[in-house]
Amino acid sequence: MTAELILRWLHVGGAAVLLGTGAGIAFFMVMAHRTKDARLIAHVSGTVVLADWVFTASAVVLQPVTGYFLARAVGWPLSEGWIVWSLVLYVMVGAFWLPVVWMQHRMRALAKAAVAAGEALPTAYFRLFRIWFACGFPAFAGVLAILWLMIARPVL
Incomplete structure (x- = not known):
C-alpha cells in the first residue's frame, strides 16, 4: 500500500465523517427538538455535543493535514483553483x-436547567435552535x- 493511497483513504474517510x-447530529x-421535551433534548444535545467533539473536531483537524500531504504526494499545487475554492469553503463551513x-x-x-427546575424550555432555547x-x-x-470539488477537480 502506497503513502498516496493511505492519504486518499484518510482524506475521503475524514470527509465521510x-x-x-x-x-446525523442535525437529524x-x-x-429531539420536535418533542419539546426538555429531558429528551438535554440528553440528545449532550450526545450531540460529545459526537461533535469526538468525530467532527477530529475530522476538522485531520482534513487539512491529509489534504496538504495528499496534494504534495500527487503533485497538485495548492494554488489549483478547485483546491483554493475547497479551502475557502472549508473556512466558511468552519465559520458556521x-x-x-x-x-x-x-x-x-x-x-x-429546565429539567432541574421542572419548567418548560425557555424562550432563549427556541431562539438558539432557530x-x-x-x-x-x-x-x-x-x-x-x-466534496464535489474533491471528486470533480474542475479547472477553475
Whole structure:
C-alpha cells in the first residue's frame, strides 16, 4: 500500500465523517427538538455535543493535514483553483460550525436547567435552535460543494 493511497483513504474517510456526523447530529437534534421535551433534548444535545467533539473536531483537524500531504504526494499545487475554492469553503463551513458548537452547549445547558427546575424550555432555547438550524444549511451546502470539488477537480 502506497503513502498516496493511505492519504486518499484518510482524506475521503475524514470527509465521510464530516458529512455523516453533520447529517446525523442535525437529524437527532431536530427530532429531539420536535418533542419539546426538555429531558429528551438535554440528553440528545449532550450526545450531540460529545459526537461533535469526538468525530467532527477530529475530522476538522485531520482534513487539512491529509489534504496538504495528499496534494504534495500527487503533485497538485495548492494554488489549483478547485483546491483554493475547497479551502475557502472549508473556512466558511468552519465559520458556521464554531458558533453552532457553542449553541449546542448552550441549548444543552438550557434544557438541563429546565429539567432541574421542572419548567418548560425557555424562550432563549427556541431562539438558539432557530439560529442553529439556519446555520446548518450553508454549512452543509459548503461540505457538499467541497466534496464535489474533491471528486470533480474542475479547472477553475
